[in-house]
Amino acid sequence: MEKITYELGDIVRLKKKHPCGSFNWEILRVGMDFRLKCQGCGHLILIPRTKFEKMVKGKVENQPKN
Template sequence: MEQYGLNDIVEMKKEHPCHKSKLWKIIRMGADIKIKCQGCGSSIMFDRAEFERKLKRVVQKAEKED
């Protein structure tokens, strides 16, 4: 499984119903993972196992902060 982190841009297997973007930004990580649609700005929360099952690929890694 690919590694992902906070503020990474990811692509899910199914796109959001808004059809504006297929990309999502990870905005919260813990036992649950919250992602935000890059098209309309709505957010969805998944438990970690469900998120990993629906994740297609990591598009862009977030820049490291020092």
């Protein structure tokens, strides 16, 4: 199985939705812990890498910002 690499600014889709209704999160920090920002309401969370890798469904194609 191929290991997926995550970088700052990537948008990922999680398996469970946030209470605001959004599935998409932006990665703000990568390392032993991941800092994620909800794309719906802006809520910030810090979770361990192992938990993040279980929760993530995949990367969302980044839209170019104008």
